[in-house]
Amino acid sequence: MGLLRRDRLLPLLLLCALLAADLYFHIWPEVRRRGGLLPLLTVRPPPPCPCAPRPLAVPRNESRPAPSKLRRLFQHPLHRGSPQPPPGADDYLLSGAEAVRSYRRQVGRWNRKQKLYRERLNLTDPDVQAAQLNLQANWLRFHQEISRSGLYPRDSATVPKLLEDISSFNTINADYSQDEKALMGTCDCSQIVKPSGVHLKLVLRFQDFGKAMFKPMRQKREEETPEDVFYFVDFQRHNAEIAAFHLDRILDFRRVPPVAGRKINITQEILEVTENEVLQSVFFISPANNVCFFAKCPYMCKTEYAVCGNPHFLEGALVAFLPSLKLAPRVSVPNPWIRSYTFTGKEEWEVNPFYCNMLKQHYPYNSSNRLLNIIDMAIFDFLIGNMDRHHYEMFTKFEEDGFLIHLDNARGFGKHSYDEISILAPLYQCCIIKMSTLQRLQLLALAEYRLSDVMRESLLQDLLAPVLNEPHLLALDRRLQKVLDTVKNCIEINGEKQVVIQDSFKQPL
Ligand SMILES: Nc1ncnc2c1ncn2[C@@H]1O[C@H](COP(=O)(O)OP(=O)(O)OP(=O)(O)O)[C@@H](O)[C@H]1O
Numbered sequence: 001m002g003l004l005r006r007d008r009l010l011p012l013l014l015l016c017a018l019l020a021a022d023l024y025f026h027i028w029p030e031v032r033r034r035g036g037l038l039p040l041l042t043v044r045p046p047p048p049c050p051c052a053p054r055p056l057a058v059p060r061n062e063s064r065p066a067p068s069k070l071r072r073l074f075q076h077p078l079h080r081g082s083p084q085p086p087p088g089a090d091d092y093l094l095s096g097a098e099a100v101r102s103y104r105r106q107v108g109r110w111n112r113k114q115k116l117y118r119e120r121l122n123l124t125d126p127d128v129q130a131a132q133l134n135l136q137a138n139w140l141r142f143h144q145e146i147s148r149s150g151l152y153p154r155d156s157a158t159v160p161k162l163l164e165d166i167s168s169f170n171t172i173n174a175d176y177s178q179d180e181k182a183l184m185g186t187c188d189c190s191q192i193v194k195p196s197g198v199h200l201k202l203v204l205r206f207q208d209f210g211k212a213m214f215k216p217m218r219q220k221r222e223e224e225t226p227e228d229v230f231y232f233v234d235f236q237r238h239n240a241e242i243a244a245f246h247l248d249r250i251l252d253f254r255r256v257p258p259v260a261g262r263k264i265n266i267t268q269e270i271l272e273v274t275e276n277e278v279l280q281s282v283f284f285i286s287p288a289n290n291v292c293f294f295a296k297c298p299y300m301c302k303t304e305y306a307v308c309g310n311p312h313f314l315e316g317a318l319v320a321f322l323p324s325l326k327l328a329p330r331v332s333v334p335n336p337w338i339r340s341y342t343f344t345g346k347e348e349w350e351v352n353p354f355y356c357n358m359l360k361q362h363y364p365y366n367s368s369n370r371l372l373n374i375i376d377m378a379i380f381d382f383l384i385g386n387m388d389r390h391h392y393e394m395f396t397k398f399e400e401d402g403f404l405i406h407l408d409n410a411r412g413f414g415k416h417s418y419d420e421i422s423i424l425a426p427l428y429q430c431c432i433i434k435m436s437t438l439q440r441l442q443l444l445a446l447a448e449y450r451l452s453d454v455m456r457e458s459l460l461q462d463l464l465a466p467v468l469n470e471p472h473l474l475a476l477d478r479r480l481q482k483v484l485d486t487v488k489n490c491i492e493i494n495g496e497k498q499v500v501i502q503d504s505f506k507q508p509l
């Protein structure tokens, strides 16, 4: 036998043949295409020619990212609005000291409860540490920065960090939300703004003691809501929650709490951290070996209402939690343009062409910014295609003229090929709009700041990008044009002075 045995020689020959084939079919054509071997080895710039024109100030560079339309939009004077005085102590939702005291007590209660729970189950994991309140935590800053002007300041440095936290932090607890507990009779219902329908949403608590509402994926981005589905039985869409937050920020409303998308390991981040036995009991393994959980509800608890990981990971939206109702009470107000939640019913606004005139006679729509705020909300809902705005919430601290909180946008972005014009009823029936809103909408209709472009760019920041598919993005431009046409119509009939309302004196900070 020589140095190479036959059984070793064969693979070696095969390798040589493969290398030769690669050389012949791939490398050599490339060498020829580039004009010989030399350029492959040394890529030298051509010598400068003294007679050549000087390069332009901004040389064309393929790798340079396109200039950010979003950044330019946020810097535009019309988008920024007129300068406002900085908020005073009374303009903030929370008193800093009181909030910290309350959260400290909450952390103390949590640690005591944890200790009892662990003792009861004889759990002796040495790694478990008591929770601490970090005064620099982004969720706490977010709460402290809520003011009369909105849920966060215009140039908030906290929001991007908070989004990062909720899209990456480990959870230390998972539970049903208070409104779902109310349905099951396990909490004080008087504290609940509105007991709600049963969906698969959960409240997750993170390692820094912050909380977020988790709304899991129920419908893929590419699916459109079928024509025959009523809006009130339509799915909740996690991507709609994310996109609505970005749109709200682009419109500078700042009335939607920060939302981030994320893939959650439902076994580790929910099942293994929850102490709620009911929640533990709704987990199961599907025939395809995926971990799933279903909605626990008083009437229909079927596996058809389940969501599943793949096998553990499930996409969802995480909505940053607002301060508790105890710390910052909120009221829930029925939307005057509420829809009938039956198959055949009609509400008064649908049959009475003078509905707005009638409404304007009555508190609170007779003497405040409230009607203008409702119209902002209608424009927002029309853009996202949300017909499910039955109520809106407000912080009681900010009284009549406070901003409306646009919670729950999960029924938006259902149909991209259809525009539900009746969502704009508040606008075309009242024919008024805030000047600041109109100016921002007009900016977003210009090619330099096109709404679909800034939305596409903004949504790229999310882990679940692309959050919206192209048809939904393009629908935004089409709908924006319809809003502007509606305003134009109003102006033609009533005159600009009647329609476009200077709101800067009341415009939040
Ligand atoms: N980010 C949040 N922070 C604090 N509370 C919240 C938050 N999001 C929602 N809630 C509370 O939970 C309630 C239900 O939330 P949401 O509407 O998003 O869920 P839902 O399952 O669609 O409920 P519904 O059937 O009432 O529409 C809200 O009315 C609100 O009081």
Ligand SMILES: [Mn+2]
Binding pocket: 196, 408
């Ligand atoms: Mn809802």
